[in-house]
Amino acid sequence: MKIIPVTDKNVMSRRAAEMISTLVREKPDAVLGLATGGTPEETYRRLADDYRNNHTTYQKIRTVNLDEYVGLSKEDPNSYHKYMENHFYKFVDIPADQHFLPDGNAVSLDQECGDYDRMIERLGGVDLQLLGIGRNGHIGFNEPGTSLNIGTHVVTLTDSTRLANARFFGSMDAVPVQAVTMGIGTIMKSKSILLLVSGKSKAEAMNRLLESKTPDPDFPASVLVSHPDVTVIADAEALFLTN
């Protein structure tokens, strides 16, 4: 794991956007694995700026997202489909049939999960997977206790994750109980991984990650220590416990 310590979230986002746009220029048909949530919002803003100012094209890029809530329509303002539209797709020239998220409203979620993994394989696998981390160490929506080899699957979200995401929904009760997520096995097949960690609320998780020596299902992010190409960009607040 290569750790890049930075002063704050702005610098984290700038460095992350630089890494992603460099890949997009060097490999114009790359497959990007993308994340939602508060952490990467500014990274997407900076990628949109880069597109506007430097004309970095996404015409051949394919994107696959980590996860989607079960039971929300694609048009729901809190769906990750909508998040991606509002934060990224609408600002760049990626064709609509080249960006993918799991369908949390599929008639058969089991079928959807298998199809999602097969689709990623057909695309040639993920070149760079962007990740955030939950306070409990989740990556994607792989909560503590998840098998480390599992593919895309349906999860029941923990109360701590639903509480953390209540800020988007107005109340915890409004947060869906389940989600479809790429599994840890799916994430680990990515050729490279970029984990962004920002803020005091992530300091404990960051500290535990830095102390991880081997993958531990009770702390899903620990699996990253066994991936050959992981970059972590973490700001000073997230690194506080280790200072």
Ligand code: F6R
């Ligand atoms: C998002 C995702 C989650 C988030 C994590 C951190 O697609 O899979 O693992 O990255 O919950 O969320 P934020 O960035 O909101 O703190």
